[in-house]
Amino acid sequence: MGGTLSTSALTLKRLNVRAVVVPLRRPVIAGIGRFDQWPLVLVDLETDGGVVGHSYIAPYRTAAVPSIVAELADLANTLHGRSVAPFDAYERDLTALNVVGVTGVSMIATAAIDMAAWDALAKQAGLSLAVLLGGSIGPHRAYNSNGLWRHEVSTLAKEATDLLQEGGFSAMKLRLGNIHLKDDLAAIAAVREGVGSDIDLMVDFNQALGLGDAIRRCHELDEQGLYWFEEPIAYDNLRGYVQLAQQVRTPLQMGENYYGPRDLFTFLSAGAMHYAMADLMRIGGVTGWLRAAHIASAAGIQFSNHLYPEFSAHLMRVTPTAHWLEWVDWATPILAEPMQPVDGQLTPSASPGAGVSWNETAVAKYLVRP
Numbered sequence: 449m450g451g452t453l454s455t456s457a458l459t460l461k462r463l464n465v466r467a468v469v470v471p472l473r474r475p476v477i478a479g480i481g482r483f484d485q486w487p488l489v490l491v492d493l494e495t496d497g498g499v500v501g502h503s504y505i506a507p508y509r510t511a512a513v514p515s516i517v518a519e520l521a522d523l524a525n526t527l528h529g530r531s532v533a534p535f536d537a538y539e540r541d542l543t544a545l546n547v548v549g550v551t552g553v554s555m556i557a558t559a560a561i562d563m564a565a566w567d568a569l570a571k572q573a574g575l576s577l578a579v580l581l582g583g584s585i586g587p588h589r590a591y592n593s594n595g596l597w598r599h600e601v602s603t604l605a606k607e608a609t610d611l612l613q614e615g616g617f618s619a620m621k622l623r624l625g626n627i628h629l630k631d632d633l634a635a636i637a638a639v640r641e642g643v644g645s646d647i648d649l650m651v652d653f654n655q656a657l658g659l660g661d662a663i664r665r666c667h668e669l670d671e672q673g674l675y676w677f678e679e680p681i682a683y684d685n686l687r688g689y690v691q692l693a694q695q696v697r698t699p700l701q702m703g704e705n706y707y708g709p710r711d712l713f714t715f716l717s718a719g720a721m722h723y724a725m726a727d728l729m730r731i732g733g734v735t736g737w738l739r740a741a742h743i744a745s746a747a748g749i750q751f752s753n754h755l756y757p758e759f760s761a762h763l764m765r766v767t768p769t770a771h772w773l774e775w776v777d778w779a780t781p782i783l784a785e786p787m788q789p790v791d792g793q794l795t796p797s798a799s800p801g802a803g804v805s806w807n808e809t810a811v812a813k814y815l816v817r818p
């Protein structure tokens with residue numbers, strides 16, 4: 449290019465940020481709390497050429513929305529007028545935010561902008577995100593994560609049956625971590641009563657147990673034929689996970705709470721897990737996912753997503769050790785074209801971009817003032 453710098457054809461003009469709080473079909477009840485509604489922060493990254501990149505992030509707590517919106521506005525100021533280049537922005541954002549910490553709100557805001565930037569680049573190229581990244585469009589196996597929280601055990605058999613039928617699934621995730629073993633066993637038995645024992649049943653403790661109790665509980669549940677044990681103890685207890693990983697026979701699944709690829713590297717290199725997953729909001733958006741997925745693949749560790757099925761379905765197509773897609777429909781109320789699972793599989797949108805766009809009528813209905 450004759451010595452001139454080659455840059456993306458897109459220049460960031462404006463970042464529009466809105467927040468909605470949508471109803472959940474089934475309340476989320478787990479070791480980390482109870483959630484009856486689900487806040488979503490919607491990002492529209494407007495560019496000079498008219499292309500608009502979209503993303504959403506789900507920060508669990510409605511009260512946390514204003515701090516995230518404020519950080520997004522802060523970052524938008526630094527990006528204004530710059531070429532849309534997610535790798536550059538990711539480094540610049542985290543360098544700038546280092547002084548207040550590179551996890552938490554800093555990483556969440558960085559990730560939201562990153563995802564919208566990748567969506568804009570794919571749209572500009574006229575390609576779906578998976579294709580822009582060098583992959584192809586196709587289905588990937590998924591498990592239904594839209595229920596089986598720590599609800600009343602008498603409801604679990606029926607709910608498991610419903611989950612199976614909601615998209616031809618053969619895998620689902622049950623939340624455990626009750627105080628008493630007998631209650632965890634009763635929950636497993638109820639699900640199996642509803643859907644039999646041929647399905648793949650993942651279980652998630654949502655960090656509910658202390659290390660000693662987790663060692664005991666995991667040994668007691670090792671005979672249950674469960675697919676994975678997810679986060680039995682506090683996610684950052686590295687030494688505890690190393691111990692657990694050596695002791696249990698059911699594979700340990702970890703990673704939804706890792707902030708950035710280095711967290712994954714730290715746990716993988718310590719031998720603290722058997723399976724890994726990433727949450728786009730915390731791992732650092734598409735850019736963070738790509739880096740984390742290659743760390744996992746170099747280590748030979750199978751890699752799944754946590755939430756954000758719309759973007760994740762694209763990214764699984766370029767993840768060498770792609771494992772399971774987690775299917776949640778929690779953003780469906782405000783999406784113009786929500787994904788539909790078919791035969792227990794999810795296929796990323798073939799339209800240009802990531803396939804995330806808003807049902808503006810619904811957004812207006814659920815809009816909250818941050």
Ligand SMILES: [Mg+2]
Pocket residue numbers: 652654678679704
């Ligand atoms: Mg989990």
